[in-house]
Amino acid sequence: GQQVMQIPQYQHVQEGEDFTTYCNSSTTLSNIQWYKQRPGGHPVFLIQLVKSGEVKKQKRLTFQFGEAKKNSSLHITATQTTDVGTYFCAGHRGSTLGRLYFGRGTQLTVWP
Amino acid sequence: ETGVTQTPRHLVMGMTNKKSLKCEQHLGHNAMYWYKQSAKKPLELMFVYSLEERVENNSVPSRFSPECPNSSHLFLHLHTLQPEDSALYLCASSQDRTVDPAFFGQGTRLTVV
Numbered sequence: 001g002q003q004v005m006q007i008p009q010y011q012h013v014q015e016g017e018d019f020t021t022y023c024n025s026s027t028t029l030s031n032i033q034w035y036k037q038r039p040g041g042h043p044v045f046l047i048q049l050v051k052s053g054e055v056k057k058q059k060r061l062t063f064q065f066g067e068a069k070k071n072s073s074l075h076i077t078a079t080q081t082t083d084v085g086t087y088f089c090a091g092h093r094g095s096t097l098g099r100l101y102f103g104r105g106t107q108l109t110v111w112p
Numbered sequence: 113e114t115g116v117t118q119t120p121r122h123l124v125m126g127m128t129n130k131k132s133l134k135c136e137q138h139l140g141h142n143a144m145y146w147y148k149q150s151a152k153k154p155l156e157l158m159f160v161y162s163l164e165e166r167v168e169n170n171s172v173p174s175r176f177s178p179e180c181p182n183s184s185h186l187f188l189h190l191h192t193l194q195p196e197d198s199a200l201y202l203c204a205s206s207q208d209r210t211v212d213p214a215f216f217g218q219g220t221r222l223t224v225v
Contacts (some may be wrong), residue, residue, distance in 0.1 A: 030211065031211060033213045033214075041218070042216045042217060042218050043155070043216045044216070045213040045215060045216075048213050056141050092210060094210075099160070100157070100166065100214060102155040104153075105154070
């Protein structure tokens with residue numbers, strides 16, 4: 001079954017509004033990564049969080065990793081049309097298999 | 113971006129054809145991956161290679177055959193595909209497959225007719 005759940009699947013906002021996507025794992029993750037895929041493009045790595053409760057910022061983007069290392073969120077403040085795309089979370093489970101578990105992604109549409 | 117390069121970018125093939133997808137990474141990474149991305153489905157991991165050794169085959173049909181001749185190159189050989197195999201095929205690489213992020217190529221948009 002799906003190891004990493006991500007909600008919402010779709011989000012439509014007006015430019016200037018905030019946006020948040022949530023990621024939940026059924027098991028503890030050793031790290032959480034976030035990727036962005038523009039329409040017609042490929043996933044591009046944004047950031048990785050490793051520590052429990054870690055918070056990182058990239059300009060208008062704020063990434064959080066939960067205390068239990070099972071959930072994460074990406075928050076965008078004052079969205080712009082350039083933020084359009086699908087945001088994926090992904091995480092390793094700390095096993096030697098090395099599989100990276102991806103969420104289904106949240107497709108963000110920003111109206112001007 | 114030139115870190116991970118995939119060719120061709122687009123491919124249309126008949127069900128009886130044989131074709132190959134190519135991936136090359138210039139990042140010095142040790143692991144390479146093939147993913148399948150279909151509409152409205154999550155990214156599906158197909159194969160994982162670590163130091164040129166296949167370490168994972170995620171129940172992929174035998175009509176998909178990967179090859180990793182060295183740590184910089186990865187191929188996906190295709191034969192007798194089905195229309196439902198039409199998708200975006202993404203190659204990725206990472207330094208350490210157990211902890212590091214994946215860097216993706218631009219993908220091959222495959223259409224099986």
